[in-house]
Amino acid sequence: MLGIVIVSYRSDDLTVRFVEDQLSRITIPYQVVVVDNGATAEEAATLQRRIPDAVVLPAENRGFAAGNNIGIRYLLEQGHPDWILLTNNDIVFVSERVVEALVDVLDSNPEVGIVGPEVIGPDGCRQGPEPYQGMWTRFFWMYVATPFLSRKAKRRIFDLDYAEKATEGRHDKLVGAFMVVDTDSLVDAGLFDEGTFLYAEENILADRMAAIGKCCWFCPAVRVLHQQGQTIGKRFDTRRQNMLQFKSMAYYYRKYRGYGAFSVQVLSVLFRWILRIR
Numbered sequence: 001m002l003g004i005v006i007v008s009y010r011s012d013d014l015t016v017r018f019v020e021d022q023l024s025r026i027t028i029p030y031q032v033v034v035v036d037n038g039a040t041a042e043e044a045a046t047l048q049r050r051i052p053d054a055v056v057l058p059a060e061n062r063g064f065a066a067g068n069n070i071g072i073r074y075l076l077e078q079g080h081p082d083w084i085l086l087t088n089n090d091i092v093f094v095s096e097r098v099v100e101a102l103v104d105v106l107d108s109n110p111e112v113g114i115v116g117p118e119v120i121g122p123d124g125c126r127q128g129p130e131p132y133q134g135m136w137t138r139f140f141w142m143y144v145a146t147p148f149l150s151r152k153a154k155r156r157i158f159d160l161d162y163a164e165k166a167t168e169g170r171h172d173k174l175v176g177a178f179m180v181v182d183t184d185s186l187v188d189a190g191l192f193d194e195g196t197f198l199y200a201e202e203n204i205l206a207d208r209m210a211a212i213g214k215c216c217w218f219c220p221a222v223r224v225l226h227q228q229g230q231t232i233g234k235r236f237d238t239r240r241q242n243m244l245q246f247k248s249m250a251y252y253y254r255k256y257r258g259y260g261a262f263s264v265q266v267l268s269v270l271f272r273w274i275l276r277i278r
Contacts, residue, residue, distance in 0.1 A: 001028075001029045001031065001079070001081045001082060002026070002028055002029065002030040002031075002081055002082070002083050002084070002085060002099065002180075003030070003031055003033065003071075003072075003075035003081035003083070003084040003085070003089065003183070004030055004031065004032045004033065004084070004085045004102065005033050005068055005071030005072055005075070005084060005085070005086050005087070006018070006019075006025060006032065006033070006034045006035070006071070006087055006088070006089050007035045007037060007064055007067035007068055007071065007088075007204065008034055008035065008036050008037065008047075008089055009036075009037045009038055009061060010038065010153070011089060011090075012046075012050070014089045014090060015034055015047065015051070015089045016047075016050050016051055018087075018089040018090070018091065018218070019032060019034075019051045019053075019054055020051070022058065022091060022092060022093050023083050025093055025096075026099050026100070027097065028099070028100060028103065029076070030085075031055070031075065031081065032051070032054035032055065032102060033054065033055045033057065033071040033074050033075060034047065034051070034055070034056045034057065034071075035057050035059050035067040035068070035070045035071045036056055036057065036058050036059060037059050037060075037061040037062075037067050038059075038060070038061035038147055039058045039059070039159070039245065040058060041058050043058065044056045044057065044058035049146070052145055052176060055074065057070060057071065057074060062192065062194065062197070062277065063197035063198055064196075064197070064198050064201055065192035065194045065195075065196055065197075065201045065204075065248060066192070066194040068086060068191075068192050068201070069191050069192050069194060072084060072186065072191055072264075073191075073229055074194075075209060076183075076187070080183060081183055082103075082182075082183060082206075083103050083106055083180050083181065083182060084181050084186060085099060085102075085177075085178075085179075085180050085181060086176070086178075086179055086180075086181065087177065087178045088177040088178065088226065090177075090226065090227040090228070091177060091224050091225065091226055091227070091240060092177050092225040092227065093224055094223040094224055094225055095117070095221075095222040095223045095224070098222040098224055099119055101117070101179065101219060101221060101222045102115045102116070102117060102179075102180040102219055102222070105217055105219050106180065106182050106241065109217065111213070111214065111215055112182070112214065112216075112217040113181060113182050113185035113186070113189065113209035113212070113214025113215060113216070114174060114179050114180070114181050114182075114185075114206065114209055114214070114215075114216045114217065114259060115174075115179065115180050115181075115216075115217040115218075115219055116128070116129070116175055116178060116179040116180070116204065116216070116217075116218060116219065117178065117219055117220070117221075117222040117223055118175035118218075118219075118220040118222065118223040118224075119175040119177060119178055119223075119224055119225075119226050120220075120224075120227065121222060121225075121226055121228050122225075124205065124225060125163075126163040126166070127175050127177070127226055127228070128166075128173065128174055128175035128218075129162075129163060129166050129171035129172070129173060129174050129175070129216070130163065130164050130169075130171070130172060130173045131159060131162050131172050131173075131220045132160060132172040132173070133158075133172070134257075135249065135250070135253040135257070135259055135263075135264070135267060136171075136263075136267065137158065139246060139248070139249070139267055139270075139271045139274075140267060140270055140271065140274070142156075143274045144274075145157070145158075147254050157254050166218055166220070167218075167220070168217075168218055168219060168220055168221070168247050169217065169218060170215045170216065170217060170218075171216050171217075171218045172206060172216065173202055173203055173206050173216060174202060174206070174216045174218060175202070175226070175277070176201050176202035176205075177226045177228075178224050178226065178248055179202070181205075182214070185214045186210065188212045189205070189208040189209050189211070189212050189214070190208055191204060191205070193205075193208070193255075195251050195255065196247075196248040196251055196252070197244070197247075197248065198244050199244055199245040199248035199249065200245070200248035200249050200251065200252040201248075203249070203252050203256075204252050204255075204256060207256045207257075239275055242271075242275055243272075243275070246268065246271055250264045250267075250268065
């Protein structure tokens with residue numbers, strides 16, 4: 001069986017449309033759990049009535065990772081599904097049998113812990129996969145180099161076309177908006193790290209999977225559309241999103257990649273300066 005976890009925040013209409021229009025296309029048995037972050041019991045009950053075949057769990061809004069863990073633990077308590085789809089509610093299936101294809105990859109490749117499809121944004125461009133980048137490259141050198149490099153040179157030096165060139169196989173990080181995980185591997189990896197509120201979850205989960213010998217697998221044979229901006233984009237402006245991302249990635253780099261506190265603090269000051277002058 002397939003378990004499906006959707007973490008929703010103040011987006012009931014989007015969640016209902018996703019469950020009814022997209023998840024109904026899945027042909028294998030599944031159970032949907034919606035973690036309604038920030039909802040009261042009454043609000044969650046209202047959403048439950050709109051999607052009676054799903055389970056809606058009201059939850060204190062402690063972030064995306066914590067919300068996913070609530071849904072995952074519920075599924076484990078109810079019967080331990082073979083695979084779990086972790087998905088946003090702003091996804092549209094472009095290909096047929098998207099989830100079925102991803103499950104086939106997990107079943108035929110025991111070294112794979114996480115598999116994701118080709119995820120495209122509203123602009124038609126791929127949103128992943130991504131290679132690993134060091135913290136200074138990601139949050140300093142890439143910005144500082146802009147005035148001194150042509151657009152083509154910058155894209156080449158910092159490998160900004162990686163996603164567009166990516167082929168099927170192992171990659172450092174997948175798009176967290178839609179991915180299927182092997183349940184046993186997820187449990188062995190320790191589920192999500194709840195030390196972040198938003199962003200960096202897929203980086204951390206990929207590293208946790210790697211620690212138990214499992215990899216991330218990109219499957220471009222199937223595609224979904226991520227209508228990015230339907231959720232987080234409505235709550236935070238670009239600068240606030242950038243700072244949230246920096247905070248989460250700083251946690252990731254310190255805990256999982258060995259960056260020191262002093263280096264992170266210096267980079268925090270420099271990144272704030274970069275955002276002010278951009």
